[in-house]
Amino acid sequence: MxxxxxxxxxxxxxxxxxxxxxxxxxxxxxxxxxxxxxxxxxxxxxxxxxxxxxxxxxxxxxxxxxxxxxxxxxxxxxxxxxxxxxxxxxxxxxxxxxxxxxxxxxxxxxxxxxxxxxxxxxxxxxxxxxxxxxxxxSSVTTAVSVAGCVAHDAQHGGFEFVGFLPTRAAARRDALQQLARQRGCLVLLEAPHRILDLAQQLQAWGGRQVTLARELTKQFEEVATLRCDALHDWLRADARRTRGEFVVVLHPDAAPADGDERAHAAADTLQLLLQELPLKTAVKLAAELTGQPRNVLYEQALQWKKAQGGASDPA
CATH class of the missing domain: 3.40.1010.10 (Tetrapyrrole methylase, N-terminal domain)
Structure with missing residues (x-):
């Protein structure tokens, strides 16, 4: 050598x-x-x-x-x-x-x-x-360079480097809920023993694109882009995919239509209420405050609970 x-x-x-x-x-x-x-x-x-x-x-x-x-x-x-x-x-x-x-x-x-x-x-x-x-x-710029992130408007160009999320479950959940409200490109780092947990929590982000880059520049380098709600199953399909150090690039969120904007606002309200109230109470108040259908908000809350490893049918 x-x-x-x-x-x-x-x-x-x-x-x-x-x-x-x-x-x-x-x-x-x-x-x-x-x-x-x-x-x-x-x-x-x-x-x-x-x-x-x-x-x-x-x-x-x-x-x-x-x-x-x-x-x-x-x-x-x-x-x-x-x-x-x-x-x-x-x-x-x-x-x-x-x-x-x-x-x-x-x-x-x-x-x-x-x-x-x-x-x-x-x-x-x-x-x-x-x-x-x-x-x-730099693993950050290396991953971003092959992620193909395209901003949907000038306001959300570039990227924000987040780094590692908190290790404690509650702080980690809160951090991801805050990040979900941001529409620009986000870059996270993750260790192999937490990548499945992160992927499970990202299921609540739905169809937003994510690029997972692992073992960059090394023999077993792998870069894949898929939907956030498909990442967990993709990782579990091959044990080798959970090995190595990870850079996770969350692509810019698509600009919402008027109806989607209201839905985003309702989702934000619901997330805040869920931090303090039981699920059904939070859904009821969110529907009253935002005018969004209660059943839609209830299904959204269930998806979040499932992604966070909570009960699938809370009382």
């Missing part, structure tokens, strides 16, 4: 060595999310120049650099992860104030997006020191 990147190290020096790489600066470097060949030439050059490497997992990052033929002494490594980011920032600041070039890498992808790094950057900037970004791999 080391030999295969020797030419890349030479190319990195040829392509990037003429640029300025000031001392006493933090270099925030994106690393591959799976495929080692996705490293940039400038990242390779800066990793070679670095006096110190700050990273989430020193063992993981040491193995990564060695795969490229880059080796750093033990004293060059600083552990900076989500549990010690604030305290470890002081060590990084000391190194920067000593004139060192410090590179920060997360375990994979672009630091500070869903990985640690934001607190470190904030501390460095607050100290009046320079942060230099080196762009590269």
């Amino acid at each position: 080391i030999t295969s990147f020797q030419q890349a190290l030479g190319a990195a020096r040829d392509a990037a060595a003429m640029q300025d790489y000031p001392q006493g600066a933090l270099y925030v470097v994106a690393t591959p999310i799976g495929n080692l060949a996705d490293i940039t030439l400038r990242a390779l050059h800066v990793l070679q120049l670095a006096d110190a490497i700050a990273c989430e997992d020193t063992r993981h990052s040491q193995a990564l650099l060695r795969a490229y033929g880059i080796d750093k002494p033990g004293g060059a490594w600083l552990a900076v992860h989500q549990h010690n980011e604030a305290e470890a920032a002081h060590k990084v600041l000391a190194a920067l104030q000593d004139g060192q070039r410090v590179v920060y890498v997360s375990d994979a992808g672009t630091p500070g997006v869903s990985d640690p790094g934001a607190r470190l950057v904030a501390a460095v900037r607050a100290a009046g020191l320079r942060c230099i970004p080196l762009p590269g791999a």
Whole structure:
């Protein structure tokens, strides 16, 4: 593996060595999310120049650099992860104030997006020191680029990065109910042990399109687009589909017609009432407040309860 990147190290020096790489600066470097060949030439050059490497997992990052033929002494490594980011920032600041070039890498992808790094950057900037970004791999933009999300109007273009949902059931349910009201593109991250739970809850989103991207850039990469209410069955049809790390891209919701707009408003009202009242009471009040048919609202409430793993025919 080391030999295969020797030419890349030479190319990195040829392509990037003429640029300025000031001392006493933090270099925030994106690393591959799976495929080692996705490293940039400038990242390779800066990793070679670095006096110190700050990273989430020193063992993981040491193995990564060695795969490229880059080796750093033990004293060059600083552990900076989500549990010690604030305290470890002081060590990084000391190194920067000593004139060192410090590179920060997360375990994979672009630091500070869903990985640690934001607190470190904030501390460095607050100290009046320079942060230099080196762009590269990101699971978020990689998934969005192949999702084919098309906004239905100018107001709902682009995408919102949500990241990981709360782990507690109630907070997770509330977060999804809030997100369901948004019509723009949403990007979530999910772990393999929670993907089926998420898919079950997304059944309530009906025909809205969702793109599921797993194991991006790796050997078993898979990208599939289907309806939200079909995702759970699709995952259960093949156990391999629940393995790996997931990016979930929820496509923009179609612009509702006038009648649909009223139905959306009624659904929002019903969701709020269900948080505080029994199902039948919530349905009755929602129908009275919005003028929507009670039986339609009742069926909608049952679908939500079923998607959340609740009783299918509540009293």
